[in-house]
Amino acid sequence: MAQKETLSSDYVPREESVISWNQLRIGRDDLVVAGAEELKNVDVAKFMEEEITIVIHKSTDKNALERVPVGVNGETAWLPRDTRIKLPRKFVERLARAQEATFRTDDNPDPRMDEGKIVRRTNGQVFPFQVIHDPNPRGAAWLQRISREG
Numbered sequence: 001m002a003q004k005e006t007l008s009s010d011y012v013p014r015e016e017s018v019i020s021w022n023q024l025r026i027g028r029d030d031l032v033v034a035g036a037e038e039l040k041n042v043d044v045a046k047f048m049e050e051e052i053t054i055v056i057h058k059s060t061d062k063n064a065l066e067r068v069p070v071g072v073n074g075e076t077a078w079l080p081r082d083t084r085i086k087l088p089r090k091f092v093e094r095l096a097r098a099q100e101a102t103f104r105t106d107d108n109p110d111p112r113m114d115e116g117k118i119v120r121r122t123n124g125q126v127f128p129f130q131v132i133h134d135p136n137p138r139g140a141a142w143l144q145r146i147s148r149e150g
Helices: 036-040 042-049 089-097 139-149
Strands: 051-056 067-072 075-080 084-088 099-107 117-125 129-133
Touching: 042 089, 051 089, 067 089, 075 084, 084 089, 089 129, 089 139, 129 139
Parallel strands: none
Antiparallel strands: 051 084, 051 129, 067 075, 099 117
16 A cells, blocks of 8 residues: 655644644554454443544753654654644553653762662653543543553
């Protein structure tokens, strides 16, 4: 199956509009492939296909990507930052699970300790985002759990 050429001008949204993920996806399969656990539970599969509206925040990193790549089961989308995007929950899960750890080494303030250094770890999201609208009342609890799991 040949893919349609994608131009950056195809992604320019109007300020008041919400972009649908269908406009941003690269790979299209009519068959949604899910994990074995999701195939057993139809309700979970439906829940993951529900569309929610998010905004991916701008980054202060000078080397940060202008568009965020997100892929699930062979479907890839390059999501613009600072724009309302309506997309299936399964893509939001990928964003929430994209976390990085940073490490800092500090001097140990206790002179009685044998080791003179303490290693401190901080976890955070690679692509911080905000959920603008989630039609499912279970969505907030789901997102908190996914974010903690990393």
